[in-house]
Amino acid sequence: MNGISKLALKESQIMKIHYITGILALFVVAVHILMRLVVPYSSSLEYAHVIANYHNIFYAILLESILVLISIHGFNGVRVILLELRQSKIWENSVTITTIIAMIVLVSYGTRTIILANGLGL
Amino acid sequence: MRELDNMTVKSDKKAGCDPRDDSFDLKKTTLRVFRTNTAQGKDSHFDSLVVPVQRWTTVLDSLLYAKSYLDSSIGIRYSCRMASCGSCGMKINGIPRLACYTKISELEDPVVVCEPLPNFPVIRDLVTDFTQFFNHHKSINPYIQNLNYDKTEKIDEVSSSHSHRQSREEVDKYLQFSYCIKCGLCYSACPTVATDTKFPGPQALAQLYRYYADSRDAGKNRLNIVDDRHGLWRCHFAGSCSKVCPKGVDPALGIQLLRSYMLGISKDKRNV
Amino acid sequence: MKMLGQKNNRDNREGLKGWLNPLRYGWERVSYWLQRLTGIFLLVYFVGHVFETSSLVGGRNAWDTMLEMTQTTWGHTFLIMVIGASTFHSANGIRLIFTHVGIGLGKPGRPDYPYYPSSLNTRQRSGIWIALILTAVAMLYGANVLLGGD
Ligand code: SF4
Numbered sequence: 001m002n003g004i005s006k007l008a009l010k011e012s013q014i015m016k017i018h019y020i021t022g023i024l025a026l027f028v029v030a031v032h033i034l035m036r037l038v039v040p041y042s043s044s045l046e047y048a049h050v051i052a053n054y055h056n057i058f059y060a061i062l063l064e065s066i067l068v069l070i071s072i073h074g075f076n077g078v079r080v081i082l083l084e085l086r087q088s089k090i091w092e093n094s095v096t097i098t099t100i101i102a103m104i105v106l107v108s109y110g111t112r113t114i115i116l117a118n119g120l121g122l
Numbered sequence: 123m124r125e126l127d128n129m130t131v132k133s134d135k136k137a138g139c140d141p142r143d144d145s146f147d148l149k150k151t152t153l154r155v156f157r158t159n160t161a162q163g164k165d166s167h168f169d170s171l172v173v174p175v176q177r178w179t180t181v182l183d184s185l186l187y188a189k190s191y192l193d194s195s196i197g198i199r200y201s202c203r204m205a206s207c208g209s210c211g212m213k214i215n216g217i218p219r220l221a222c223y224t225k226i227s228e229l230e231d232p233v234v235v236c237e238p239l240p241n242f243p244v245i246r247d248l249v250t251d252f253t254q255f256f257n258h259h260k261s262i263n264p265y266i267q268n269l270n271y272d273k274t275e276k277i278d279e280v281s282s283s284h285s286h287r288q289s290r291e292e293v294d295k296y297l298q299f300s301y302c303i304k305c306g307l308c309y310s311a312c313p314t315v316a317t318d319t320k321f322p323g324p325q326a327l328a329q330l331y332r333y334y335a336d337s338r339d340a341g342k343n344r345l346n347i348v349d350d351r352h353g354l355w356r357c358h359f360a361g362s363c364s365k366v367c368p369k370g371v372d373p374a375l376g377i378q379l380l381r382s383y384m385l386g387i388s389k390d391k392r393n394v
Numbered sequence: 395m396k397m398l399g400q401k402n403n404r405d406n407r408e409g410l411k412g413w414l415n416p417l418r419y420g421w422e423r424v425s426y427w428l429q430r431l432t433g434i435f436l437l438v439y440f441v442g443h444v445f446e447t448s449s450l451v452g453g454r455n456a457w458d459t460m461l462e463m464t465q466t467t468w469g470h471t472f473l474i475m476v477i478g479a480s481t482f483h484s485a486n487g488i489r490l491i492f493t494h495v496g497i498g499l500g501k502p503g504r505p506d507y508p509y510y511p512s513s514l515n516t517r518q519r520s521g522i523w524i525a526l527i528l529t530a531v532a533m534l535y536g537a538n539v540l541l542g543g544d
């Protein structure tokens with residue numbers, strides 16, 4: 001536990017990350033949405049069109065960065081809200097651990113989609 | 123003498139609220155006072171008391187009237203009656219306010235509901251326990267820390283006799299925050315304090331800024347005290363503290379400025 | 395009202411009610427409230443979105459089934475709310491980053507009666523109004539695209 005707590009970030013560092021991921025997410029999400037607006041709305045969701053997007057490596061990177069940025073920003077936000085809700089060692093540690101795990105699970109699950117959709121060659 | 127009489131008559135007519143005047147119409151207001159006694163474990167309830175009010179009657183005045191003539195057992199805490207001591211904070215019509223600084227006429231409500239300050243444990247009736255609040259205040263070391271001023275032998279005569287000199291600008295940086303009377307209204311309005319017992323609260327954080335921004339202070343560890351899970355970063359600028367502060371302290375401003383130092387947006391000569 | 399025993403320090407804390415009611419302390423409190431609610435809502439949407447798009451992996455059929463389920467009037471109404479929430483969360487978030495680092499709040503000075511807290515000034519507060527206006531515009535635009543036919 002001691003080793004882990006040495007690794008732990010200071011709250012000011014965490015919140016710096018929170019601000020930065022928030023700003024960056026705004027940009028990448030804007031690009032993501034704009035990509036859908038350049039084609040008519042209904043056709044932007046067609047399977048072939050979406051898959052073509054995923055095959056574009058830059059778009060895949062864009063999606064991956066959205067995934068990572070929003071997961072960090074979002075789950076840190078949830079951590080903050082939950083920490084404020086109750087105070088005890090057990091609660092605080094489980095909130096921290098749960099949000100980190102949730103973050104990792106969501107990122108891996110999304111990454112799986114991106115990798116498979118990018119490499120499927122369908 | 124006649125002139126004086128005239129003057130009295132005139133002013134009476136104008137004010138229309140001299141009790142000697144027959145036309146004086148005494149307004150009445152209903153106070154709804156929260157009653158409980160935690161030590162005896164009794165259930166809480168509200169008492170309704172009808173009290174006379176005038177244009178200048180404060181909530182504290184009317185509570186004291188009720189205590190003198192209607193029910194002497196009402197528990198309230200007060201001292202200065204002029205917004206200087208910070209003892210009479212309570213929730214009046216849903217908002218934390220100083221009872222001595224709130225006129226009934228300005229509430230514009232026929233019923234005045236007095237409850238103990240939220241976020242403070244209740245002792246009895248309107249009296250709340252400030253222990254935790256004061257502990258948070260103490261935890262930020264609310265005093266000037268400067269070893270150099272103590273080691274007088276190291277300082278030559280001239281500078282030691284002028285050692286506490288500050289320019290007007292230097293004073294302005296912290297002056298408004300030193301007006302805090304520790305009334306706890308901000309602590310009671312804060313949405314984070316409402317659930318987070320470890321959060322120092324707006325009062326303590328604003329005081330931390332007050333000492334941090336003081337040019338006489340050389341405390342090295344100040345910012346680290348509140349750089350943790352339940353520290354400075356749990357402020358989300360809901361602004362409620364500044365809204366209710368009766369002394370114009372603007373704790374929210376102090377907290378955000380403190381944060382700008384912590385993030386390095388505002389620079390400081392001292393190493394923190 | 396029966397919970398006022400002096401068992402621990404939590405007594406008489408306003409609790410969740412404290413932040414769920416945005417109507418008492420002015421605009422900044424509304425901003426705080428909306429920022430939280432939109433944040434939670436957007437995270438829920440995001441998790442759902444990652445899940446729904448994972449149907450791509452299942453091939454064309456899985457994707458089309460997913461589209462059938464989500465591209466409904468309700469799905470579109472939900473999306474319009476997502477558009478509104480993300481616009482507000484972004485615009486107000488930018489305002490909050492500025493205020494959190496002390497920009498736009500004015501300087502400390504010598505308070506004079508009647509006290510007016512400089513941090514609650516119109517400059518930073520108008521950020522909330524701008525965020526709300528942008529939200530309305532974005533939602534109208536979204537409704538136009540999503541519900542207004544092709
Ligand atoms: S900052 Fe204002 S509201 Fe808070 S304790 Fe001090 S005087 Fe009271």
Ligand code: FES
Pocket residue numbers: 199200201202203204205206207208209210211220221222223
């Ligand atoms: S009695 Fe002193 S502040 Fe109200």
